[in-house]
Amino acid sequence: MPSVKPIVSTRRFTRKTESLDDYWSVLQNGIDKIFDDRVAELSFEKLYTTVYGLVLSKNGPQLHDRLTEQLSTHFIEVRKSFDGITGADGLQHLNVVWKKQKIYLSQISDVFVYMDSVYSKRENKPDVVSLGSRLFLKEVVGHVSDMLKSTLVNEINEARKRGGEYAESGVIKDAISVLNTLELKDGMSSVFIMEFEPFLLESTEKYYKDLHSQLTQGDGTSHWKDFDTLLKLLKAEDLTCNNIFDDLDTISKFHNIAEKALVTDNIQEIARYNVAKIVNDDQKDVFSKLLAISSSQRDKNVIFNQLSQFIVKEVLSIEIDASAKKKSVAAVAWIQELIALRDKYYELGSNLSSEQAAGFKCINEAFGKASNQIKVFPEFLSLYFDNFLKFAPKEINSNARKCVHFFKLFKDKDAFEVIYRQQLSRRLLQQKSNVVREQELIFLLQEDVGTSYTSKLRGMLRDFHLSTNFMQKSGKTLCQTRDVSVNVLTHMFWPLQDSQMNKDVVIPDSFGEIKTGFENLYAKTHSGRLLDWNYHLSTVEIAYQFRHSYHELSMPMFSGVIFLLFKNHQSLTFDEIVQLTNLPSQEVRKNMITMSVAPKTRILQKDPPGKSISNSDSFSINHDFTAPQRKVKVLMVVLNNKPSAANDSTRSAVEKKLLNSRLAVINAAVTRIMKRDRKLYHSELQEKVIQSIPLFEMNSNLFKMSLEYLLDNEYLQRDFDNTTIYHYLP
Structure with missing residues (x-):
């Protein structure tokens, strides 16, 4: 019904001050006609003039009281129209009734506009529309609030059960909008915020607790823990709330209650069940969905912690191949399994959003935690690098870079450095590595720990480089008939062990000439430096013509010293060899087993034959020795076959x-x-x-x-x- 604007008369109000009773009947009749939709019969000019005169004649308080009483009587009658109405019909009736009452109040406000602007404003009284809203709240909503609350709960729950797609959502939304417009007092929150919202939140908590109880007692006992089920329920809640609420803060409150009842209160079991399912079923693309079931960082941390426990458990369950003949083989196999496990979990985290980036931190910390619990980890990691670099790769491949990543995660880096330095020294001295790749790997390692950590490693490479350059320039001057390579090692960089037998050993004259020549040559360019010779790290190649074949024998220095004794002796006893070389008996025994007992390198003949060495045994050249290859490596065997x-x-x-x-x-x-x-x-x-x-x-x-x-x-x-x-x- 259109609002009719009052016609303001220009006539002066010349009547004397008269009582309210003489004119209230006119106003009361006009208000009744407005409520009866008979506006066309009214003279708004007459009604306005009456109000004007009454306010001007100091009857404002009485007029405001009479209007309040009239409106209260009207709303009491309106309230009776709700009798017998329940369910969604009750909400719909509230919407229709309030829509009419707003029109009525607007029309009455047009009549009493002078009272609102003069008396009500001066005396801080509510205007007609505000007064009508409060009386409607008191006389109508206040008496049917229980019905409205129960109806809202039932209708909202029905919408939840239907996944948020509910035909009556519009009716519910309009009813809540009505309740949001009805303020308890000027400047105060609406009746919905103060009374209905707390009730609905409480009922929502009860709804989801009952739902959780039903799910846990259902046929599928794990159904309530499945994150797909939880996401579906939470999305239904969000859709329901978005369809019936306009206030984002209210929507957030309802979502948080649902999330708490379904997820937060059970997050430990939910995390345990879903992380196990994702990991065991290799569902790499759904981990981000699991994190989406909760907006709480605390809940996400519980999920991350559960994932961390799975990672640690899997890393610790990687078995070491005890059947491998070499520890390096077992180490490489173990590290490769670790790399595969890392790829698996990194792929799982690759679909995480920027807000879920803490997942990568969790994965890294878990691998670091597991690595710190494995005592052999530094040794195995170093052995993997050792095996990789021995094949002189053209570049540092992805697996090696992943191992560098493992290096950054575990704590005992000093243990790794000690082992890695020993293996680096063997690779460099035995010329089994590409120096450029060595430098690249050391550079990658120092990105995390700094240059001070790798200073000794870089010093070893520098020594090797300087020694190589020196021998290229001076090698021919040192010896014209033999290939000689000498490495000058700085003691503080290299893992050298002082050994008295290096000083006591009697070396052949040919070796002595080379030693003296190098010392003199080195002193010319590096004055003031003292050289100590580490024969136990040296190797020698000796060419020898056996009866049936010619071979180039590559052997440890002490083995070479012993073998060259037979250049001047047909045979020697064990005690004579000890005396001539001045080596400890244990060292001589190891070398004699290598050269006279080991089947593939039996270049000496022992008398009497046997696997043990006694002091009275006699040794001579085994002229019948032969091998498939021209070059033969005489590798030192471990005494007593006890590698452990x-x-x-x-x-x-x-x-x-x-x-x-x-x-x-x-x-x-x-x-x-x-x-x-x-x-x-x-x-x-x-x-x-x-x-x-x-x-x-x-x-x-x-x-x-x-x-x-x-x-x-x-x-x-x-x-x-x-x-x-x-x-x-x-």
């Missing part, structure tokens, strides 16, 4: 060296920190030391050993009153 004992010895030496170097690092860190802070509690000092050491994980035992050393040597002192406090002693 040798490996254990090597490992214990590495561990001892690591312990000493770590204690030195901790001692330096403690001293540096205490010199700066002067006084610290035990826990504070330990925490600061841990933060200052990036290359390994310091445990409490190491820290305790360091403190005992520093206390004994009076670098630190315990407080007399509190033994947990340390003081620096300058």
